[in-house]
Amino acid sequence: MSVLSANRFSLFMVALLGFVVTMLSAPADAQVTAFRQAVAENAARDEALAEFYRARDFEGIWTGTTSRDRARRNALLGAFADAGDHGLPTADYDPDRIMAQLQAADTPAEKGAMEVYLSQLFLQYARDVQTGILRPGAVVSAIKRDVPYRGRLALITAFERSSPAGFLASLPPSSPEYARLLREKLRLERLLAEGGWGAPVPGGRLETGASGPAVVALRDRLVRMGYMNRSATQVYDAAIQAGVQRFQQAHGLNPDGIVGEGTLRAINVPAQTRLQSVIVAMERERWMNRPRGSRHIWVNLTDFHAIIMDNDNPTFVTRSVIGARDSDRQSPEFSDVMEFMVINPSWYVPRSIITKEYLPMLQRNPNAVSHIEITDSRGRRINRGAVDFSQYNRSNFPYSMRQPPSRGNALGLVKFMFPNQYNIYLHDTPAKNLFSRQTRTFSHGCIRLNDPFEFAYELLSRQTSDPQGFFHSRLDTGRETRVDLEDPVPVHIVYRTAFTHTTGQLNFREDVYGRDARIWRALANEGVAVRAIGG
Template structure:
């Protein structure tokens, strides 16, 4: 008789019934290998039944445990050690309570109880592995403008790899191995000790302090700057050159205008608590887990809160320029995502997005058909439309039938070059004629795209691996005045990120304002999951 397949409706319940049958009846069948189907294995099978990955894992092992025997001691100890340190990673420590688990294991006296504890340990191992490796939260559920493709690992292959590895080494390999994550974690633990010691001391009063000032507010500022590490020990009670320099260093580390004067904006940042900074660091660690994959030996890193775009080669910043990001309005904020830059366009045309056409330009055309005359209006077949032959008042945002384009020029909204990483958000990096905005401290003014202060130098750096004279090549194309696409020989990954706390290889911790309020929303979501700010004594 040929081999028969199991019926489609075969369920795990049938499998358990089969196990029971084997346990009850096969012991007396001398010709069939004696199956070591114990009460423990039955309990494992029952406890794993609602988790497809754990069912598959234990079934392949004939429901033998990985935590419960004496030979599994090193694996248990490694797991308990990892669970005990979960709070160091900014994870909800109560989710994997090592003490409670130890008590549960000690109280499990029967094979059935031990089987249930066995599966619970595996379930918590998988939960911890997912949390510490790729984050607690689903980014898009926290904020719809975070389009991050989190690199989740398959649960079954994770636990299979674990049992074949050195347990302590495997668990140490789970968190992001990036230098940024390591430095953030170190800073977090230092700040927790500082919080236990009382933080940075009393806050600073007043609205503005500057050179020549003296009094209690200057002393409070002095003491806070000393504790923060921006000022050496001094007894001065006057806002002197030392305090002036310390304020400049503080301003530089917080993305503020570097003028050495402690105005309202600087004092607001000076007075933020250690707990507030810890929340930013904890959020940054969660964000680092979301992007826990290789970023590219060469990549572009756009930190929206820092208003900068950088080219990074082998973890070293080789180029940096100021940027302008989307305005803090619901339809203009810059999203977060990663993609790959494939080409640049020199002397670009600006094909006006429909949202801008209908919301901004249509009302102007209805008032005056000859307004925004730097733009060419075209129909569906690309033919130029005579403005004076159209009654724009008959159209609405929903039925406007025309497109608009601005041809190449120095006054083009995209400037003289744009950098393309084609994406569904229609976001790219580009030049701009509005250069004055780069001098401002907060630079959130665009419709969502990223404007660059030094786009030509950015282009030269991108072209440097593929042409011997990148500046000469670029300028020759620019002088033609014609639109020209230039492909990158090696496409470059681009990461649009949002970090209000980030580190440097050398120098002080960096903090930025929460421009869009995203990190506040992420912290609230983490807190709901049980993440807490700790004060840890030395």
């Protein structure tokens, strides 16, 4: 519990004492009967709570006078007092309002209604802090995440049998990333109470040797952001250059130490906006509140990298190209398990590409895209000259298309498979020039890797003493070869505009698909707000 919450909590205890005294004032038997009837009536509208209270003969768990009841009330109100720390809608969990309602409950019927209401609040809070406020696919259809929702009856039953404070403390994600994001959120909130990052930096290119008011504003802002130590310099010196480079690295920018248009735009993003990104990242982390796998592959779309993680530490990192910004080409977000790789793969062209891109080309010229085979339903190659492509459209085109293994294959020389309904995988590419771009949104949705061979070596290192030799022995045959992973690896394709390095360094990236902006708007509609906290 935060220091702020502790002061308020003492007031809760005084008010609770009055509530308990009121409960004891009525004749015991009549009160118990009327109370249980009220619990039954109020719980009847909620299937999980109706079953829960029926199993305990409609006895309460919150509003009684036992030490267990008091412990549950205290733990719940304490958790509610800290709901804002987790970026939850504080109005839903206002302890002062809830205490006023408790005090106003005079009759057994009102106390029974309050009993059920507290259980409903507990279940809502548990879901919000454990698995998120929003249903992700309802906000952004490209988020295909399987959120690990807990059963409501099992949740309250487990709570009733557990240590209340310990149970509530266990609900938020236990991942190191969530802990680091929470710490950074509280830091930014304290910074906002002190005025944020100060005045924005005036426009214009800034580099070593520059001087004037813009350099002073840049210096002060970098100091407030934590990218350089305090300094009295009014000249763009080595300390400012180093601070700019640290800022650029933390924001996925070219670390050239020069404040150009892109760097200036990122520097002038307000602290409040960055805090919104952190809150969104925490909500996203709650959607993934389950073990990631001691070894897993982490693909943050906004960061344009694919990472092999071992026990929360990156052991291999490579640049990636992701889906283009067009709505039908954006890479989806989901988790699955990588089971095998294919060396010298064929490319079986997705039907969406066939009908949207290749069919119009074939209608103009039957010999277009000649490097790709056209096959019938039995896999037999057809004679292009014998087909009138003009008679077909997107709905009735009867053929498939396949590009055989080659160095020019659209998938390159290796692809990494985690079979999924979205037909998304990681793969090599002959278009190596795209990896030098800062923003790499060019694919049809799959994830292209800059270092696919090295990625394969790292994956194979767990099952062969010579992963490089093994890989090339299959590659050199030129034949399509499937290689199973003896230990399949979880793959998480995520989208984080705010994330931390394992060292704790907070990073930000561009919202390339605009998804986090939509999530923030949805959170705000649920009552989530940016706050500034002192002390």
